[in-house]
Each structure stands twice: as C-alpha cells, then as structure tokens.
C-alpha cells in the first residue's frame with residue numbers, strides 16, 4: 298500500500314488531574330499507532346471516555362501528545378514550521394459533533410465557510426465567493442444561503458454547513474468526530490450519505506469517530522476499536538462487524554441491537570462496568586468484564602496478536618502458543 | 622406477552638390532545654391520541670425528536686407543566702377511572718406509586734444532596750404493604766438492580782456513581798412502590814451501549830417478575846425490537862401507525878415507518894448509500910395539513926392533502942395513511 302497520508306506512532310496523552318485531593322495521572326490515550334491512507338475511511342469506535350476525542354484533537358494538532366508522534370505525508374508534525382503548518386491546516390479539516398457550538402452565531406454562513414480558505418494564498422474575493430457557493434451546493438444547500446446566519450437553519454442543515462466549511466479548502470483528510478450523533482434519525486442518513494459521497498468523489502482520507510458500530514460499518518473501510526485509551530482490535534469494517542476476535546468487540550457487537558424483534562440472543566452479552574481510567578485494571582484492561590478471562594489475563598497485558606480475520610487483537614486467547 | 626381480546630386495558634387514552642392554549646385551533650404538541658396499554662405488556666413509543674413522545678408520557682402521568690396541562694383535552698382512563706379531569710398532581714396522591722417514571726437523565730430524578738440510601742428509604746417508607754426494616758429493604762432494592770456491594774453503596778451520593786449505576790438506582794427507587802405501570806422515557810439514551818444492554822435486560826427481567834405494564838419511549842428501533850410487544854410510531858404529534866412489534870418491523874404500513882426503518886444503518890451489511898427521507902420533521906407551528914408526512918413522502922398524492930383516516934391493515938395493526946403499504950418489507 299502507498300505511504301499513509303496521516304499516521305501516528307506510539308501516541309500517548311496523560312492528563313494531570315486533581316482527584317480526591319491528590320494529583321493523579323489520567324491516561325487518556327496509550328501507545329496508539331494508526332495509519333490513514335488516501336481514499337480510505339478509518340473508523341474509530343469505543344465507548345465514552347475511551348479516548349476518541351483526545352485522539353482526534355491530537356491528530357488535528359490541537360493538542361500535543363505526551364509521547365509519540367503524528368506524521369503528515371511522511372513528516373513529523375512536531376517539526377512542522379510556518380508554511381508546512383499552514384498547509385496542514387488546509388489539508389486536514391474537522392467536523393465536530395455539535396453544529397450549534399461549532400458555528401459562530403454572529404457570522405454569516407458565507408464567512409464561516411470561507412474561513413479555511415484563508416490558509417490558501419492568492420484567492421480573490423470572487424474566487425472565494427464562487428467556492429463557497431460550490432460547496433454549499435455540494436452539501437445540498439443553495440449558494441444564496443451564504444448570506445444567512447446559522448440560527449436560520451435546522452440542526453441537520455447546520456451540520457451540512459459545517460461539512461461545507463470542512464471541504465472548502467479542498468482538503469485531503471477529514472476528521473469526523475461523532476458527526477451525526479446529535480442528529481435526528483431521518484437526518485443522520487442524509488448526512489452520512491453526503492459524507493460518503495464527498496469521500497468517494499474527492500478521494501479523501503477520513504477518520505470517522507463514533508460510538509455506534511452500525512454507523513461505522515456503513516462509513517468505514519478499516520476500523521480500530523478502543524478501550525480505556527488503547528487499541529484492542531483492528532481490522533476491516535466487515536471483519537470487525539462480522540467475525541470480531543476480541544471479547545470486548547464481541548460485547549460491543551452484541552450490544553448493537555439490530556432492528557429485528559426475532560434476532561437471536563448474542564453469545565457473549567456485555568457484562569460489568571467500564572473501569573475508571575484513573576484506576577485502570579492490571580494485565581488485560583478488559584479482564585474485569587471478560588467472560589473468557591483466565592489466569593494470565595489479570596497480570597500480563599496482552600500484545601496485539603494476529604487475528605483470524607486478517608487484522609489483530611490484544612487478547613491472550615489469540616496467542617499462538619495458547620491456541621495449541 | 623399476549624393480551625386477551627377481552628382483557629380491559631390498564632390505561633386507555635381517547636382523543637387526547639395537548640395544545641398551547643385552550644382553543645381547538647391552538648397548535649398541538651400531541652393530537653387526537655388513542656392508545657391502550659394492557660396489564661403486563663410493553664408498548665414502545667418511537668419517533669423523532671419533537672414528535673411529542675415526552676408530552677404524551679407526561680400527559681398520562683398528569684405531570685405536564687401548568688400551561689400545557691391547561692391545554693390537555695380528551696379522556697385518559699387508568700384502571701377504569703378518568704384521570705384527565707383530576708387536578709394536576711392529584712393523580713400522584715390518589716394512585717401513590719402505581720404509575721412510575723424513569724427519565725433519560727438519572728440526575729434529574731435523584732437529589733444530589735442526599736445519599737441514595739436516604740432516597741431509597743424515602744420511597745420505601747411510602748409503601749405500607751411491604752415488610753422488613755427499611756435498611757434491609759433498601760439493600761434488597763439495590764440487589765434487585767444488581768448493584769455490587771449494596772450495603773456500602775447506600776451511603777454514596779449520586780455523583781459518586783457511574784451513569785449506568787445511577788440509572789439503576791433510579792430504577793430501584795421507582796420500583797420500590799411496586800408500580801403497575803412504568804413509563805420509561807429514553808432511559809438508556811445517555812448510557813454507553815454495553816451498559817444500556819445490561820440495563821434493558823434488567824428492566825425486562827424486573828418487569829416480568831413484577832408483572833407491570835410499561836410504556837417505553839425511545840427513538841431507537843433496536844431498543845424497540847428488544848423490549849416491546851406492541852409499537853406506536855409518532856410523527857409530528859400524531860400516532861401514525863400502531864401494531865404488534867413483528868408487524869411494525871416486517872410489514873410496516875405507513876410510508877414514514879418504512880422509510881425510517883430503512884434509513885438506519887445496521888452492523889450486518891454496508892450498502893453503498895442509505896435510503897433517506899428528504900427534508901426534516903416540521904415544527905409544531907409549521908405542521909402541514911392533511912397527512913403530516915406528505916411533503917416528505919415518496920408516495921404523496923393530492924388525496925394526501927386531506928387528513929387520512931386510521932385504517933386497519935392487519936390484526937390490531939392500523940395506520941393513518943391513504944395508501945397503506947401491504948407488502949412484506951424487503952420483498953420486491
């Protein structure tokens with residue numbers, strides 16, 4: 298495969314927080330590697346607090362990792378200087394969950410959308426106006442909507458505006474953090490289609506973050522599953538959603554309730570509480586909830602092992618020595 | 622569970638509307654609602670944001686804010702008694718804990734300054750029929766919702782528990798008085814999926830054991846499929862379709878129901894694109910005449926500008942549509 302457009306190696310993010318009167322380390326993201334390729338969508342799935350947004354902010358260079366490095370077109374991002382950083386800002390664009398807080402209510406839509414265009418030098422006013430009209434139409438709105446304010450639009454339309462802004466500078470990467478989670482059901486499908494169409498049309502690399510496995514299945518080619526700040530399984534979306542290898546992914550799949558009253562009961566239904574990231578379990582982080590755990594799970598943290606589906610998962614059951 | 626034809630409903634709403642003001646022309650939050658709930662069954666109330674689900678739940682608890690309660694019309698029979706004409710709040714006094722509610726945000730139902738033991742005992746004290754000392758019963762109540770080390774948990778304040786645990790405590794409190802009808806308004810929307818799953822299993826199990834009826838409000842079809850015996854689909858303040866859960870999923874009759882079901886992605890396959898419904902749901906003052914769904918409907922015709930009548934499309938299955946669908950979903 299070609300070189301990744303955006304990648305991360307050994308990412309870690311530790312927050313120093315005050316808890317019960319003591320200074321404590323919160324490991325929001327630990328030892329995380331990922332690769333995003335042009336024209337592909339990488340799904341990031343996991344429950345609340347597993348570190349998805351922290352990862353997103355680091356990949357957008359909005360937060361600095363405690364350890365590890367983000368790479369953009371083969372260059373380490375910590376070393377990006379003025380011009381290269383500007384290019385990164387043009388090429389990597391975010392869409393956030395809540396279009397009510399992400400769009401400045403005092404700015405006209407046209408100005409909001411034109412903002413990322415300031416990263417491109419030498420665009421005339423009429424070029425900008427033309428581009429704003431183009432992207433508004435690309436998301437199913439009208440060029441004339443540029444003159445209106447965000448509060449004149451419904452939630453779904455606002456998310457379209459946020460997407461129009463994200464594609465205005467002809468980016469190469471879209472970072473999508475729960476872009477449909479605050480939307481109504483009938484609006485979700487509209488937005489997901491728009492994102493998928495844009496991704497295909499412009500050959501974008503997308504990182505699609507969601508807590509909903511079904512949405513990830515629709516959007517993503519490849520998936521990483523996170524638990525307590527770590528990647529515990531990776532594979533194609535098809536593999537993760539049909540033959541997952543890690544007991545946690547199996548639990549997530551069992552909990553993704555199908556719209557079918559006659560669906561069979563899952564084999565491994567989820568159990569237990571999500572542990573506090575301030576006090577993560579020893580050994581395998583999932584052992585406190587895992588129905589398949591055995592002696593070594595409590596003490597030894599499993600590395601990533603090759604999984605039958607072609608990806609990999611951090612579970613001792615996949616250790617080739619155990620399997621024999 | 623199955624209900625017998627001859628059984629009397631525990632709750633029946635007839636022509637219930639909630640309007641912004643008293644006049645029949647005032648905009649309606651919910652409009653001409655007919656709904657029955659039989660003892661021991663779970664009825665799902667599903668619909669998009671703003672369709673009126675919470676308003677319906679609050680109306681039948683008589684817990685609407687005063688302004689809206691003034692705009693309440695129609696009949697609501699609970700156990701044979703018309704409760705729509707009681708003064709607001711009086712229902713709670715008359716019926717004690719017989720009708721109970723679980724809300725989306727557990728913090729809204731818990732008092733942040735009191736320990737959960739305190740709040741549980743408060744509920745238990747009102748249940749005169751139960752035996753045993755309060756402490757023991759409070760521990761039992763926590764055990765029944767599978768809270769580990771319940772004895773030490775009694776001293777906890779709500780903020781010391783996870784969201785899933787809090788919601789289970791709310792469950793325990795609302796069940797202390799052995800309700801006959803539980804209204805659960807999006808009780809798992811704020812929970813993580815693996816925690817939601819466990820809460821739903823628990824609720825189902827408790828319901829079976831206590832043989833209570835449940836009105837389960839949600840926008841999630843997966844949750845409906847798992848929890849409900851019958852389903853009412855709401856759109857723009859009306860129930861547009863109602864029927865047994867399998868009929869709603871396998872042979873939906875209303876164009877809205879089918880379109881909504883098809884627009885939801887599932888884990889087992891990834892189509893190129895999702896079927897969509899154009900536009901967005903109307904606001905309460907901008908509701909179209911005739912069929913409320915007609916501007917978004919793939920089959921809209923001039924007839925649809927008149928309000929559709931409720932037609933039987935199967936056994937205990939009806940839809941408000943001039944051209945109800947008859948085919949199995951998925952069949953060509």
Ligand SMILES: Nc1ncnc2c1ncn2[C@@H]1O[C@H](COP(=O)(O)OP(=O)(O)OP(=O)(O)O)[C@@H](O)[C@H]1O
Nearest residue numbers: 312314323325344345346347348349350351352574
């Ligand atoms: N600025 C911060 N200071 C301290 N702790 C933080 C900060 N940001 C995030 N955290 C903690 O880091 C962990 C990961 O949070 P993050 O927001 O990345 O999770 P998430 O997977 O996006 O969750 P959600 O699904 O709820 O959005 C959580 O325990 C969170 O409380």
Ligand SMILES: Nc1ncnc2c1ncn2[C@@H]1O[C@H](COP(=O)(O)OP(=O)(O)OP(=O)(O)O)[C@@H](O)[C@H]1O
Nearest residue numbers: 650669670671672673674675676677689840904905
């Ligand atoms: N006090 C009020 N005054 C005026 N309008 C109201 C009031 N309360 C609710 N509404 C409106 O009534 C409609 C129905 O609201 P309701 O909360 O019942 O919907 P819902 O189906 O529960 O939505 P959600 O899924 O978002 O909880 C909405 O359009 C809402 O804006």
Ligand code: SF4
Nearest residue numbers: 581584587594612613
């Ligand atoms: S390593 Fe052990 S505890 Fe962890 S998921 Fe595998 S079997 Fe379960």
Ligand SMILES: [Mg+2]
Nearest residue numbers: 349350351474
């Ligand atoms: Mg997040």
Ligand SMILES: [Mg+2]
Nearest residue numbers: 674675676806
């Ligand atoms: Mg509601």
